[in-house]
Amino acid sequence: MKILVLISNVPDTTTKIRFTGDNKAFDATGVQWIINPWDELALTRAMELKEAGGVEKITVANVGAKITEPTLRKALAVGADDAIRIDAEPLDAYFVATQLAEVAKDYDLILAGIEASDYNGAGVGGMLAEMMGINSVSAVSGIDLENGELKIHRDIDGGSQVLTVPTPLVAIVQKGIAIDPRIPAMRGIMMARKKPLNVVPPVDAEARTEFLTYELPAPKAACKMVDEDNAKELVRLLREEAKVL
Amino acid sequence: MSVLVYTENWSGKFKKLSYEIVSFAAAIAKEMGSPVTALSIGHVADDELKSLGKYGANKVLNVQDDRFESLDNKALADAVAKAAESESAKVVIFAHNNEGKAIAPRVSVKLNAGLVTGVTGLPVSVDPFVVRKKVFTGKAFANIQIKTDVKVITFAQNSYEVVETPTDTAIEAFDPQISDGEFNTVVKDTHLITGKVLLTDAEIVVSGGRGMKGPENWGGLEELGELLGAGMACSRPVSDEGWRSHEEHVGQTGKIIAPNLYLAFGISGAIQHLGGVNSSKYIVAINKDPEAPIFEASDYGIVGDAFKVIPQLIEAVKEMKANK
Numbered sequence A: 001m002k003i004l005v006l007i008s009n010v011p012d013t014t015t016k017i018r019f020t021g022d023n024k025a026f027d028a029t030g031v032q033w034i035i036n037p038w039d040e041l042a043l044t045r046a047m048e049l050k051e052a053g054g055v056e057k058i059t060v061a062n063v064g065a066k067i068t069e070p071t072l073r074k075a076l077a078v079g080a081d082d083a084i085r086i087d088a089e090p091l092d093a094y095f096v097a098t099q100l101a102e103v104a105k106d107y108d109l110i111l112a113g114i115e116a117s118d119y120n121g122a123g124v125g126g127m128l129a130e131m132m133g134i135n136s137v138s139a140v141s142g143i144d145l146e147n148g149e150l151k152i153h154r155d156i157d158g159g160s161q162v163l164t165v166p167t168p169l170v171a172i173v174q175k176g177i178a179i180d181p182r183i184p185a186m187r188g189i190m191m192a193r194k195k196p197l198n199v200v201p202p203v204d205a206e207a208r209t210e211f212l213t214y215e216l217p218a219p220k221a222a223c224k225m226v227d228e229d230n231a232k233e234l235v236r237l238l239r240e241e242a243k244v245l
Numbered sequence B: 001m002s003v004l005v006y007t008e009n010w011s012g013k014f015k016k017l018s019y020e021i022v023s024f025a026a027a028i029a030k031e032m033g034s035p036v037t038a039l040s041i042g043h044v045a046d047d048e049l050k051s052l053g054k055y056g057a058n059k060v061l062n063v064q065d066d067r068f069e070s071l072d073n074k075a076l077a078d079a080v081a082k083a084a085e086s087e088s089a090k091v092v093i094f095a096h097n098n099e100g101k102a103i104a105p106r107v108s109v110k111l112n113a114g115l116v117t118g119v120t121g122l123p124v125s126v127d128p129f130v131v132r133k134k135v136f137t138g139k140a141f142a143n144i145q146i147k148t149d150v151k152v153i154t155f156a157q158n159s160y161e162v163v164e165t166p167t168d169t170a171i172e173a174f175d176p177q178i179s180d181g182e183f184n185t186v187v188k189d190t191h192l193i194t195g196k197v198l199l200t201d202a203e204i205v206v207s208g209g210r211g212m213k214g215p216e217n218w219g220g221l222e223e224l225g226e227l228l229g230a231g232m233a234c235s236r237p238v239s240d241e242g243w244r245s246h247e248e249h250v251g252q253t254g255k256i257i258a259p260n261l262y263l264a265f266g267i268s269g270a271i272q273h274l275g276g277v278n279s280s281k282y283i284v285a286i287n288k289d290p291e292a293p294i295f296e297a298s299d300y301g302i303v304g305d306a307f308k309v310i311p312q313l314i315e316a317v318k319e320m321k322a323n324k
């Protein structure tokens, strides 16, 4: 089995978000880039499956300009065998999925995160599956490989299910897929330098959406403080002022 | 031309979310001057289907086909796309939940449509079609234009009021004609959580963090939760430590919720935690550290020891309920 893990390059989760040029673009000055948290967990699970046997190869792929290479190198250091970077500015989920469809054909299992923590598009995985005409399962919280067969755990509203779905398959993963993300070890970092990172040109595609402007949320009014021994007053405020009780 | 809205049912019944999303679709349709068609897949009685008319559905397409019970993403997307085509839908709307997120991206490809997920209110304008959503995990809003003729959106729960706009509703059986070969998902086992308020449905959520010190201290929170009919949540370290089930973890890497009231006990308010709860209408924090960042995100707060405050709160809520 060959696994492709899709990697989105996103600002560190503690980044202070700012915009430039009349709030028309994200200000990336000084931003630390990381592997999208879901993709990091997807890669972790792929590694676990490989170590348990039955997985020949793990490839990571990203659609992005050269600035995403450190993120891909990090994925290689965690343990992926090789990396693909499709050399284009990712414009929207449709554009990204179109590019990925070109490189995803040889894989049995494709792992995407439920959403990228920057633009929160929640679109790439499902779009890619549809473009390739293959199955997809979303809200995946676990993947087991038993005698060459995949057992997929997914969350449904109010519960969970165990499924089998034939490959090739796009699994769109969320919480539960792995618990602690793998951190690259020194040896992994050394090895990653020698692993292949293939840069491929993009195919023609147009974005279907355009991000026009951004806004920061209005600052919150000051928090109303209540005394420690006056829980009764808090209940009164919630009932009479906020009207939520 | 029409607006198509995908409705889900729970054992044949609709929920508030179903009515909320139909109301939302009706408001968009009104701006576009077009009718609303609701799509229902599963076994829902005619009376229940008719109830969608109260919220503005002019027509309900009723698909009764047991094969869809496996929630096969590919087959479902195919069915929705066929319904959209037969209705000449210009806008297709899903809820931004597990099912909507699973199907909407596939449908958008089938319909050559642009997709925006997690839309938080009525379009800023319908021509050009511009919608608003949260980006950077709740840290900002974006206005996004969908440039294609057909548009697919998913709608963030609890961001539109349910409004009644009673309409005559026609119920039509619809067979999307999906061949057996398209259904490839086989369900081996289903586990349903029963007897608890689902976190994603809850209007009030009681949540505990590391400040609660250990799993043995959740009794008071559970009692408070029960009194308020609340769902239970926790911060990530709490579920990582196994103090509470992973189902309850909220935040950037857990569940994202938007209740009317979020009560946080012994939670510091890390940015990744707030990413999952900052859409709540009201946030209340109980924390012994006056400098805890949770207070910056809160509407009401008590600086104090949760172990002292919880029993008092329970008493105060009991008293309130007695006087109601």
Ligand SMILES: Cc1cc2nc3c(=O)[nH]c(=O)nc-3n(C[C@H](O)[C@H](O)[C@H](O)COP(=O)(O)OP(=O)(O)OC[C@H]3O[C@@H](n4cnc5c(N)ncnc54)[C@H](O)[C@@H]3O)c2cc1C
Binding pocket: A005, A006, A007, A008, A009, A028, A036, A038, A039, A061, A062, A063, A064, A065, A068, A090, A091, A092, A093, A096, A111, A112, A113, A114, A115, A116, A117, A118, A119, A120, A121, A122, A123, A124, A125, A211
């Ligand atoms: C206005 C705008 C400006 C942008 N600027 C930049 C930028 O400066 N630098 C930059 O690197 N990106 C940039 N992006 C791209 C962005 O980071 C995403 O890659 C792309 O928009 C898809 O985002 P999404 O939220 O729809 O992804 P989602 O659909 O939420 O992502 C889900 C999953 O799909 C996969 N995935 C998503 N994006 C990629 C990708 N690019 N390559 C491989 N797999 C992916 C991951 O597994 C991810 O977990 C920009 C996007 C927009 C809309």
Ligand SMILES: Cc1cc2nc3c(=O)[nH]c(=O)nc-3n(C[C@H](O)[C@H](O)[C@H](O)COP(=O)(O)OP(=O)(O)OC[C@H]3O[C@@H](n4cnc5c(N)ncnc54)[C@H](O)[C@@H]3O)c2cc1C
Binding pocket: A013, A037, B208, B209, B210, B211, B212, B234, B235, B236, B237, B238, B249, B250, B251, B252, B253, B254, B265, B266, B267, B268, B269, B270, B271, B272, B273, B276, B286, B287, B288, B289, B292, B304, B305, B306, B307
């Ligand atoms: C990539 C990434 C993703 C993450 N995702 C999430 C996520 O999804 N959800 C999440 O929650 N976290 C997430 N985190 C972790 C997050 O950064 C914080 O570490 C975490 O939220 C802290 O949990 P806490 O508030 O329970 O604990 P702490 O930060 O330890 O806070 C405990 C609080 O309890 C207070 N306290 C102590 N005793 C009492 C008492 N007797 N009475 C009242 N108050 C008391 C303290 O003053 C303190 O403020 C993520 C981190 C990373 C890096």
